[in-house]
Amino acid sequence: MTYLAKPKIHHPSLPVNALGFTRRDYEGPVSTLCAGCGHDSISAAIIQAFFDLAVPPHRVAKLSGIGCSSKTPTYFLGQSHGFNTVHGRMPSVLTGANLANRGLLYLGVSGDGDSASIGLGQFAHVMRRNVDMTYIVENNGVYGLTKGQFSATADKGSRSKRGAANDDEPIDLVMMALTLGASFVARGFSGDKEQLVPLIKAAVQHKGAALIDVVSPCVAFNNHSGSTKSYDYVREHNEAVNRLDYMPERAPIVTEQAPGETRDVVLHDGGLLRLKCLDPDYDPRNKVAAMAYLESHRARGIVVTGLLYVAEDASDLHDAQETVDAPLNQLSDAELVPGAAALEGVNASLR
Amino acid sequence: MRPLERTNDFVVKFANVNGSGSASANGLFAKAILRMGVPVAARNIFPSNIQGMPTWYEVRVVEDGWRGRRGGVDLMVAMNPETWKADLAEVEPGGYLLHDATKPLAADRMRADVTAVGVPLTALCHEAFSDARQRQLFKNIVYLGSLASLLSIDPELVEAMLAEQYRGKAPLLEANRQAFRLGFDWTREHAGPIGLRVERRDRVGDRIFVDGNSAAALGAVYGGATVCAWYPITPSTSLAEAFMRYCRKFRVDKATGKHRYAIVQAEDELASIGMVVGAGWNGARAFTATSGPGISLMQEFIGLAYFAEIPAVLFDVQRGSPSTGMPTKTQQADVLSAAYASHGDTKHPLLFPEDPTEAFEMGAQAFDLADRLQTPVFVMLELDIGMQDWLTAPFRWDDSRALDRGKVMSAEELEAGRDFGRYLDVDGDGIACRTLPGTHPRRGAYFTRGTSKDRYARYTEEGPAYVDNMQRLLRKFETAKSLVPGPVIERAAQPTRAGIVWYGSTGAPMAESLAALEGQGIHLDRMRVRAFPFADAIPEFVAAHDRVFVVEQNRDAQLRALLVNECGIAPDKLIAVLHYDGNPLTARFITSEIGEKARALGIASRMPVEGRQKSAAD
Ligand SMILES: Cc1ncc(C[n+]2csc(CCOP(=O)(O)OP(=O)(O)O)c2C)c(N)n1
Ligand code: SF4
Ligand SMILES: [Mg+2]
Numbered sequence: 001m002t003y004l005a006k007p008k009i010h011h012p013s014l015p016v017n018a019l020g021f022t023r024r025d026y027e028g029p030v031s032t033l034c035a036g037c038g039h040d041s042i043s044a045a046i047i048q049a050f051f052d053l054a055v056p057p058h059r060v061a062k063l064s065g066i067g068c069s070s071k072t073p074t075y076f077l078g079q080s081h082g083f084n085t086v087h088g089r090m091p092s093v094l095t096g097a098n099l100a101n102r103g104l105l106y107l108g109v110s111g112d113g114d115s116a117s118i119g120l121g122q123f124a125h126v127m128r129r130n131v132d133m134t135y136i137v138e139n140n141g142v143y144g145l146t147k148g149q150f151s152a153t154a155d156k157g158s159r160s161k162r163g164a165a166n167d168d169e170p171i172d173l174v175m176m177a178l179t180l181g182a183s184f185v186a187r188g189f190s191g192d193k194e195q196l197v198p199l200i201k202a203a204v205q206h207k208g209a210a211l212i213d214v215v216s217p218c219v220a221f222n223n224h225s226g227s228t229k230s231y232d233y234v235r236e237h238n239e240a241v242n243r244l245d246y247m248p249e250r251a252p253i254v255t256e257q258a259p260g261e262t263r264d265v266v267l268h269d270g271g272l273l274r275l276k277c278l279d280p281d282y283d284p285r286n287k288v289a290a291m292a293y294l295e296s297h298r299a300r301g302i303v304v305t306g307l308l309y310v311a312e313d314a315s316d317l318h319d320a321q322e323t324v325d326a327p328l329n330q331l332s333d334a335e336l337v338p339g340a341a342a343l344e345g346v347n348a349s350l351r
Numbered sequence: 352m353r354p355l356e357r358t359n360d361f362v363v364k365f366a367n368v369n370g371s372g373s374a375s376a377n378g379l380f381a382k383a384i385l386r387m388g389v390p391v392a393a394r395n396i397f398p399s400n401i402q403g404m405p406t407w408y409e410v411r412v413v414e415d416g417w418r419g420r421r422g423g424v425d426l427m428v429a430m431n432p433e434t435w436k437a438d439l440a441e442v443e444p445g446g447y448l449l450h451d452a453t454k455p456l457a458a459d460r461m462r463a464d465v466t467a468v469g470v471p472l473t474a475l476c477h478e479a480f481s482d483a484r485q486r487q488l489f490k491n492i493v494y495l496g497s498l499a500s501l502l503s504i505d506p507e508l509v510e511a512m513l514a515e516q517y518r519g520k521a522p523l524l525e526a527n528r529q530a531f532r533l534g535f536d537w538t539r540e541h542a543g544p545i546g547l548r549v550e551r552r553d554r555v556g557d558r559i560f561v562d563g564n565s566a567a568a569l570g571a572v573y574g575g576a577t578v579c580a581w582y583p584i585t586p587s588t589s590l591a592e593a594f595m596r597y598c599r600k601f602r603v604d605k606a607t608g609k610h611r612y613a614i615v616q617a618e619d620e621l622a623s624i625g626m627v628v629g630a631g632w633n634g635a636r637a638f639t640a641t642s643g644p645g646i647s648l649m650q651e652f653i654g655l656a657y658f659a660e661i662p663a664v665l666f667d668v669q670r671g672s673p674s675t676g677m678p679t680k681t682q683q684a685d686v687l688s689a690a691y692a693s694h695g696d697t698k699h700p701l702l703f704p705e706d707p708t709e710a711f712e713m714g715a716q717a718f719d720l721a722d723r724l725q726t727p728v729f730v731m732l733e734l735d736i737g738m739q740d741w742l743t744a745p746f747r748w749d750d751s752r753a754l755d756r757g758k759v760m761s762a763e764e765l766e767a768g769r770d771f772g773r774y775l776d777v778d779g780d781g782i783a784c785r786t787l788p789g790t791h792p793r794r795g796a797y798f799t800r801g802t803s804k805d806r807y808a809r810y811t812e813e814g815p816a817y818v819d820n821m822q823r824l825l826r827k828f829e830t831a832k833s834l835v836p837g838p839v840i841e842r843a844a845q846p847t848r849a850g851i852v853w854y855g856s857t858g859a860p861m862a863e864s865l866a867a868l869e870g871q872g873i874h875l876d877r878m879r880v881r882a883f884p885f886a887d888a889i890p891e892f893v894a895a896h897d898r899v900f901v902v903e904q905n906r907d908a909q910l911r912a913l914l915v916n917e918c919g920i921a922p923d924k925l926i927a928v929l930h931y932d933g934n935p936l937t938a939r940f941i942t943s944e945i946g947e948k949a950r951a952l953g954i955a956s957r958m959p960v961e962g963r964q965k966s967a968a969d
Contacts, residue, residue, distance in 0.1 A: 092625025
């Protein structure tokens, strides 16, 4: 397998963002995933979101586990450092990286096998520690990379490509994240970029653990009838509770999309999230109601998407640790090493 | 049987019930003797850390400065009725036993050849204190007073120590002093001194009394560690706790109260090492503290860190294994599993501190090595070093020393157009440059992965690229040989063709044992191994001798196996001397094992010479 670089020549007419970067600056080499794989659409949404946010690409650290989904960080943000870690354990690596340098943006990319099967423990703990990150699960209900075995998010009764039924209850990562204290929880669909891009932008700006569970069909192993993670099934059964306009500027922008009541959520930095409420009763600030809503819809086979929960007063692991403002990896020797005189004091106390 | 008469050379053992508050009084006892200028070798012996279980503390008062256990007990402080029988049986003929005489002692519960000293500890406390917890706690201080009187320890010295301990807590100090005096005065009046005596000397010098886990944690502070991720496991827990303590003391920003460190108690060892790897990748100095079972769980990540070349420090405080083994017993049984930890072709630098002084030094140095070599580095502590207080050389630090962060390419270098290949060996030492995330807007980013890659970090499955990288990793390991601490080699008093090799806590009884062996005409050149990979001097030492004893605390002669494997040494040249029942090694054991083997091999010279008068206090 080879490394396919894309030409770096910028056409003068390419649109640039506030930093003068083009979209190309947020891309990576050409994807080697199957044509039509949902994961590639998510990569495209990530590229769009970071371009729109005008984040300097090198200020992002992207981490993943193992799987087709976890391969995707190669294909976006080519100017960012990336780390393809081990299967199911990316959350701990991301936690350590975040502790080392609080000044970067952390993007975790994982699969449903990676996060809900082998990595369920680390998924749970990274959420409850409220590590400041955007955590995207590219959820296809199967292990794509090892050729189509059911993962722990496969719905009970859904059928594999070979016709076998899944007898086990599914794990809903959205529900788990809610109970575990994640402060931003959303679900998207790789086939709906309009909805997904603003969700990613809001998650990136959010302080604390932000989970986006993105249903992302695997065209090779889980896109047949009998699957509940196929393009057709998700298009038919997906119900968005809201659509999001992310507004980094303070002034709300009203877009011309679907009509409906709007609801503003104030972010920790004073930014606003304006939600178009497709279901006027759904309030993403109310965790208990959100959980009841999700559960009752799940029972009816409906995949609820949108911004499902956001805590307005978010904090993160660094607040809990009371770490200094400067990144720990940039502290000088003088700030770290107490020196010979202090050591003499220790010696004296041990005599 | 005449009662024993000994000055500055005897063993006192405290038999206590865990959770009864005895640790503080026992520690004061050891320290009081040190302050009289007489060295001690002290050890906790704990079957478990659960309340109500028996625990022992043994203090060898040893003017000659030997660091190991002697074996046998001259004075038993028998405070645990449950273990009375065994404790009594352990006392040497002519020895002494101190007990609580509040209730009369049945004659059949004593030995005729042991002198019983009964002090009504409970009754004295009952009279003096009203609070139930105080009555229990101060019993320990009362027996400390009794011991001071029996052994001729200067009471004012103990009172001065109490004053230091309870500085600013006047009522507590007063109560402690009262309890101490109670025991001292009562005993002086009713029992008088016994045949065991502490006499003032000047043999302690500037040495300190400290446990290896605290020392290693302090080393981590001095080594610039900022991230600690750990999961509790005996005997490593106190290392992480000591790091917290020292960070609170030394790493809190005075102006803001904020921390220049982060400590995470992870959900398991997989997460601990994952956090360490993430922090190391991102340029912070990070470590975990664990024991054998934790090392087992960390295997996959250790391989990733080796192959992705990420600095990490692992303190492995070894305990009795395998499995959950003997968690409160000491061993050196993780040597092989650490040296070759993980899947695939991997090997890792190991450091073997011999005592808390070296635990501090190596605890700091490990971070420089990890950054310089961009790889996981293990500090191989042992329960016997980590959880015991040792009389040891004071910690030293040279203020001109800078932390060695290794080959990290800066934004300026990248801007200047310096060629960056993450796995490109630029100067032949096998170590490539790395960049940290966020360094430069357009240069130096790369994708870290455990899969095969070329010199510029691009994914490839090409065989030659894989082999090229694996060979470079071997070159890097060669470089490590000259960076890790070399062996400490010392010649025997007489020329000899036989040698002895050891590492870690095995050094504690070694000097005493070698002196005894010399007395038997067995002369051994000696080498203490301090690190893996093995410096060239190590195989050279073996090559220069016909037979070499390798003394270790595990069943399978793990260091010996590593020597055979890594240095191509003929196995029959290395004679294993093994002790692995979990209890600290004694000089008696080494002397008798080696003496027997040496005589069988004809190594002993015919004429025994005067044993060299060498003591650790020199
Ligand atoms: C320890 C370990 N066990 C098993 C594997 C094999 N493996 C690689 S990817 C994968 C499943 C990935 O599934 P998922 O996270 O859903 O990703 P997808 O390929 O579906 O995007 C497995 C089992 C591995 N790499 N490591
Ligand atoms: S196997 Fe499935 S998940 Fe993997 S790349 Fe192909 S379509 Fe995507
Ligand atoms: Mg999957």
